[in-house]
Amino acid sequence: MGILNITPDSFYDGAHFLTHDAALKRAMQMVDEGVDLIDIGGESTRPGAPAVPLNEELERVLPIIKALRDVGVPLSIDTHKPEVMRAALAEGADLINDIWGLRQPGALELVQQSACGLCVMHMSGTPQTMQRAPSYQDVVAEVAAFLHVRIAELEAAGIARSRISVDPGFGFGKTLEHNYTLLAHLAQLAPADVPLLIGLSRKSMLGAVIDRPASERAAASIAGAICAAERGAHGIRGKVGELPITPDFVLRLGYVAGKVLAGA
Numbered sequence: 001m002g003i004l005n006i007t008p009d010s011f012y013d014g015a016h017f018l019t020h021d022a023a024l025k026r027a028m029q030m031v032d033e034g035v036d037l038i039d040i041g042g043e044s045t046r047p048g049a050p051a052v053p054l055n056e057e058l059e060r061v062l063p064i065i066k067a068l069r070d071v072g073v074p075l076s077i078d079t080h081k082p083e084v085m086r087a088a089l090a091e092g093a094d095l096i097n098d099i100w101g102l103r104q105p106g107a108l109e110l111v112q113q114s115a116c117g118l119c120v121m122h123m124s125g126t127p128q129t130m131q132r133a134p135s136y137q138d139v140v141a142e143v144a145a146f147l148h149v150r151i152a153e154l155e156a157a158g159i160a161r162s163r164i165s166v167d168p169g170f171g172f173g174k175t176l177e178h179n180y181t182l183l184a185h186l187a188q189l190a191p192a193d194v195p196l197l198i199g200l201s202r203k204s205m206l207g208a209v210i211d212r213p214a215s216e217r218a219a220a221s222i223a224g225a226i227c228a229a230e231r232g233a234h235g236i237r238g239k240v241g242e243l244p245i246t247p248d249f250v251l252r253l254g255y256v257a258g259k260v261l262a263g264a
């Protein structure tokens, strides 16, 4: 899942506001790299990010969806607003990626009326508050329980299980230790028949380990993605230059790493 943030304050693309042409150029780069999906977002979800008014979010994402809908890969809309979901689907988006797990008023009803794919993510608190003091009795059990319950609630609302993927939400109400505990136990988070998506690209859980700014975390992002792929993640959300983390890529890199480590 290639990340396309159309936001002036997203923690990495914030180096410059992505103009329409720059956004399309980046999208084509990702298509050339072989991404399976492009995730388009008009409101930064990093901790403490300011909320974006509905009309501004629409103005950011709809022209990009329109320009990319025939580019040959499915598009997802990264939003929690039902109005943005509806407009994005009408413009050609294929999947809703909602960090709120469709818990905002109106989101569930919208999804009941459509046939799009879904990614339901775990978040504790809100982007404005989630990193203040994250705490869990057992982060793996609690995130797994949230994802299982949310899947059951969506199915009870008439949403086909085959539309649903889930995501532990690295960095969304988690300490560094919570994030790495979740990464180590990915296989326990979702039912075997529900795809697991993860996103750790350039996040602070990587920065804390390598002590590098977001612009210098590409290698760490790939390493984290390979760890996640080896632990059962089906989808990886990442930036240009970090994808695709295909099984073959993981095997080849693992083979090379093994040779290097063996001193061969």
Ligand SMILES: Cn1cnc2c(O)nc(N)nc21
Residues within 6 Å of the ligand: 041, 045, 078, 097, 098, 099, 119, 121, 167, 169, 170, 197, 198, 199, 200, 237
């Ligand atoms: C929008 N967004 C930011 N981080 C994310 C993550 O880790 N997963 C998903 N599904 N979306 C994310």
